[in-house]
Amino acid sequence: MNAPQRAGGFGLPHGGTAVLEVIPLPGRPGIRARGEISSVTRSPWEEALAGLARRHADVSYVELSEVGFVDVAGVAALAVTALGLPGGRVVVEHPPPQVSRVLSLFWPGLRRIEVSPR
Template sequence: MSDTRHRAPGPGISGPYLTVRPLEGCGGVHVAGEIGLATHSIWERVLEQAVRGGESVYYLELSEVTFVDVAGAGALVAAAERLEDGRRLVVRRPPQALRRVLETLWPHLPAIEVSTS
């Protein structure tokens, strides 16, 4: 996936953005910004790429993500549930709120591994 950046519409209006770039050395992407209403379509494309890819492990580096809304968390879980057996998403350094949501609502989902390192 090439670099993708999305901002809320409107000339000269600063707003939510999501930047996505490939990770070097492994299958996956580095994501920065906010995962919310204005950037949800970008997040959905990222997750679709992860599901369609052939990697047994797909990395989502989220250390520069500042916010994930409930729809973004739900989309992550839905993507993980569509993975073939034995495949998984490794979510690296997600925002604390996303970690809590995953631990609370989906504690035993084997297709998502949360890594804090």
């Protein structure tokens, strides 16, 4: 996963097409996403999370400060990825507010994910 992964087209506000870019974080284990995580972008999101899990050591980072929206299934994919790790945790940095709400609603005791709010 050296190149950004994209789904949909450009022009989210004008064309109504969802876009997601996912790139490796420089200098630490993890990924940075930009755009929207929804049914349209689910495949590249899940591929990026699978890659994150393959490279996971003790702590992996998921930076979401440039993500405007994550649907419930996108949060579920993140939770399932964290639950499948052999150990350690995933630190989710600066996610949209719905990420914390969905995690607390469906996975209230999940200690494998640490959320660092916006």
